[in-house]
């Protein structure tokens with residue numbers, strides 16, 4: 180009897196343990212399927228990686244969470260911070276708006292320099308909680324966004340998800356973090372929209388209530404949302420209105436990038452023109468100049484001060500234009516590319532439809548000069564030369580026709 184009951188106890192125990200193992204395994208597999216790399220969260224090796232990446236290696240250094248770190252500007256800013264000894268942790272969802280392979284190569288580049296990118300979405304609140312519980316970030320450089328003015332016509336929902344919902348999720352986490360980080364984030368020069376102020380260049384104090392694209396309106400909304408978090412929760416906020424940023428490791432969806440690809444392939448390019456036959460112009464700004472503006476924004480951000488009734492400080496709320504203050508027309512951009520490639524473009528000039536694109540942009544950068552010491556030094560000829568060199572190195576001219584960019 181005794182033997183039997185022992186045997187039945189031990190077999191019950193075996194069944195219980197097997198069930199437990201099965202449940203645990205199923206949960207792990209489900210969480211793996213649900214969130215890709217995220218099954219590793221909280222593993223010792225994952226935690227070691229994020230701690231090492233965010234580790235500050237210079238006196239008075241800062242520890243920065245860079246969202247969109249596998250993006251164009253995110254990659255360059257992360258490298259700049261890391262090389263001066265700051266702690267940097269990247270976060271990116273590697274979406275497929277443009278070739279994820281380019282983002283993965285940028286990730287490999289950052290990896291070599293000791294910057295780890297967590298593969299995850301900012302809307303994943305559990306993930307943000309783990310990151311902020313593990314690292315006491317002093318700053319957040321929020322560059323993750325759904326970009327592209329034209330794509331907003333096709334898929335406006337992506338802009339609401341990435342530029343509004345994600346922003347709120349991130350600010351909520353920053354609000355309750357201890358310490359509260361200071362936030363520097365990517366707004367856009369496109370918020371100026373229709374030139375209702377009837378003046379150029381565009382200044383931060385100009386009216387910005389006539390956006391002409393969903394992209395621009397989500398960025399403008401971001402400025403309102405961050406202002407609310409600044410006033411109510413004491414977060415230090417700096418919004419950067421980037422103009423048309425270009426350079427090595429750039430974005431394949433942008434005009435200069437798609438133009439070079441088509442010129443090399445012998446395919447025609449489309450050059451938009453306004454209805455009154457004037458050329459469109461942009462305030463093209465080279466990536467190295469923009470990076471200096473980003474880093475200076477972090478260095479001068481001041482502190483977040485919290486929302487307690489007793490607080491006697493107010494947190495800074497700043498907005499800066501980061502452009503070049505010297506607009507160039509799209510046909511001039513094309514001729515600089517032609518000179519660099521020693522090839523002629525086949526150009527289709529198309530009258531622009533009412534598709535929500537701005538006709539002209541020029542940044543007034545005097546505020547950034549004064550407050551950030553921002554001083555762009557690269558003109559479009561010099562910057563495009565660097566870009567063309569990089570492009571030919573990365574894609575290789577002879578093989579370009581076979582590469583999916």
Ligand SMILES: O=C(O)[C@H]1O[C@H](OP(=O)(O)OP(=O)(O)OC[C@H]2O[C@@H](n3ccc(=O)[nH]c3=O)[C@H](O)[C@@H]2O)[C@H](O)[C@@H](O)[C@@H]1O
Nearest residue numbers: 326327367368369421422423433434435449450451459509
């Ligand atoms: O200001 C900004 O915030 C935005 O700057 C750029 O937008 P955009 O200046 O329109 O840059 P491109 O898409 O590279 O276009 C540059 C110019 O070339 C023109 N273009 C574009 C594409 C094309 O095939 N042909 C053409 O003439 C556009 O109308 C525009 O005048 C980026 O693409 C946006 O993501 C960014 O945030």
